[in-house]
Amino acid sequence: VLRPYQVTTSAELRAMLDAAATPRDRALLGILAGAGLRISEVCGLDVRDLHEDGDGCAYLHVRQGKGQKDRMVPIREEVVALVRAYLHAGGRSMGDDGPLFRAHDKGAKLRGPRRLSVRGAADVVDRAVTVAGVHGKTISAHSLRHGYALRALKAGANVVAVSKLLGHASISTTQRYLDHLELADLAAAVPALP
Numbered sequence: 001v002l003r004p005y006q007v008t009t010s011a012e013l014r015a016m017l018d019a020a021a022t023p024r025d026r027a028l029l030g031i032l033a034g035a036g037l038r039i040s041e042v043c044g045l046d047v048r049d050l051h052e053d054g055d056g057c058a059y060l061h062v063r064q065g066k067g068q069k070d071r072m073v074p075i076r077e078e079v080v081a082l083v084r085a086y087l088h089a090g091g092r093s094m095g096d097d098g099p100l101f102r103a104h105d106k107g108a109k110l111r112g113p114r115r116l117s118v119r120g121a122a123d124v125v126d127r128a129v130t131v132a133g134v135h136g137k138t139i140s141a142h143s144l145r146h147g148y149a150l151r152a153l154k155a156g157a158n159v160v161a162v163s164k165l166l167g168h169a170s171i172s173t174t175q176r177y178l179d180h181l182e183l184a185d186l187a188a189a190v191p192a193l194p
Helices: 010-019 023-035 039-043 077-089 118-132 141-154 159-166 171-189
Strands: 050-052 058-062 071-075
Touching (some): 023 077, 023 141, 039 118, 039 141, 071 159, 141 159, 141 171
């Protein structure tokens, strides 16, 4: 049964980024929406997993994603800028050791830098959705992944490329997004009442 994916509009996504409470939260939302990673993959990133080549392109090295596969995911400059701002705010820089996204709970200072948990990252998304005033749909970290895939396909990316970006084991998983694009095309063709 085909059920439409719950995704944000561009305005809702912008409002979520603006509603983020900290540079960390903005960078986290930026990677979820701008790289299409699974929430567990984002939480597993280390600072050293962000790479830039000599041509100014940036990539995230996803180590041991779903299916225990590694992949490189290109990211746009605006996502890199969010990550740089977050690192700078914490006195860190590109190439440092340790987790990219740190926990910011009450005991974090006593325990030292700990990795943000999947539950903690989901809470960041939930807070941003609430503060941004996104109503009438259930938006999660996975919704941001769906939105990334649909935006890539609408922009003209082919299914094979999107499948590689998302780390899908089978292209048939990625092809489900095409059904949703077709549904949007059908909706646009429905005539108005006279």
